[in-house]
Amino acid sequence: xxxxxxxxxxxxxxxxxxxxxxxxxxxxLSNIQWYKQRPGGHPVFLIQLVKSGEVKKQKRLTFQFGEAxxxxxxxxxxxxxxxxxxxxxxxxxxxxxxxxxxGGGTRLMVKP
Amino acid sequence: DARVTQxxxxxxxxxxxxxxxxxxxxxxxxxxxxxxxxxxxxLELLAYFRNRAPLDDxxxxxxxxxxxxxDATLATLKIQPSEPRxxxxxxxxxxxxxxxxxxGYTFGSGTRLTVV
Numbered sequence: 001x002x003x004x005x006x007x008x009x010x011x012x013x014x015x016x017x018x019x020x021x022x023x024x025x026x027x028x029l030s031n032i033q034w035y036k037q038r039p040g041g042h043p044v045f046l047i048q049l050v051k052s053g054e055v056k057k058q059k060r061l062t063f064q065f066g067e068a069x070x071x072x073x074x075x076x077x078x079x080x081x082x083x084x085x086x087x088x089x090x091x092x093x094x095x096x097x098x099x100x101x102x103g104g105g106t107r108l109m110v111k112p
Numbered sequence: 113d114a115r116v117t118q119x120x121x122x123x124x125x126x127x128x129x130x131x132x133x134x135x136x137x138x139x140x141x142x143x144x145x146x147x148x149x150x151x152x153x154x155l156e157l158l159a160y161f162r163n164r165a166p167l168d169d170x171x172x173x174x175x176x177x178x179x180x181x182x183d184a185t186l187a188t189l190k191i192q193p194s195e196p197r198x199x200x201x202x203x204x205x206x207x208x209x210x211x212x213x214x215x216g217y218t219f220g221s222g223t224r225l226t227v228v
Contacts, residue, residue: 033216033217035216041221042203042220042221042222043155043203043205044219045215045216045217045218046216048216088155093157098143098160098209098210099157099160099168100145100217102147102154102155102157103154104154105154105155
């Protein structure tokens with residue numbers, strides 16, 4: 001079945017450094033969503049990408065959707081301690097466009 | 113802000129007992145999911161409802177788990193009998209399809225279940 005893989009699993013950075021997490025799917029995705037989960041919290045929707053090669057920005061966060069629509073990335077510029085948490089990508093499962101399969105997540109830790 | 117409400121927040125129960133988790137989706141949302149989160153397996157989809165109808169529960173162990181939406185304001189996930197391996201955080205999420213493209217799905221705060 002469809003799998004959504006994320007790397008790395010963990011990332012420690014010094015505050016001010018950049019951070020990138022990568023998401024790869026075994027199948028072509030119609031869209032991809034990104035969520036952030038703070039420690040002890042619940043996933044919170046960040047963004048959805050739909051178009052091949054799409055790039056969207058939210059302040060210091062840049063999201064990309066690959067040309068083949070099988071991979072995506074989230075880049076954070078100049079990390080802050082408020083960026084701490086686990087970042088998940090999620091893609092539709094099979095032909096059920098609204099059922100999400102989540103990647104394993106990348107846990108970001110920021111050292112002040 | 114509208115919220116998805118889950119109860120209870122924490123539950124400790126003995127193996128073999130029945131556990132019922134409740135979720136109040138956001139008013140007007142037509143889609144409800146149940147997810148289970150563990151360190152080992154991450155976020156696993158258990159059940160999926162659209163307009164209260166169950167569309168997929170293939171991720172749910174059928175022999176002991178059941179999910180229902182008796183009305184638009186309540187979704188339930190029941191485990192009977194519970195086992196220690198069911199210990200996890202159970203999230204409910206709701207959304208409005210197709211508008212979720214802009215707003216995604218809203219997760220509740222979860223029920224942390226411990227089966228001893």
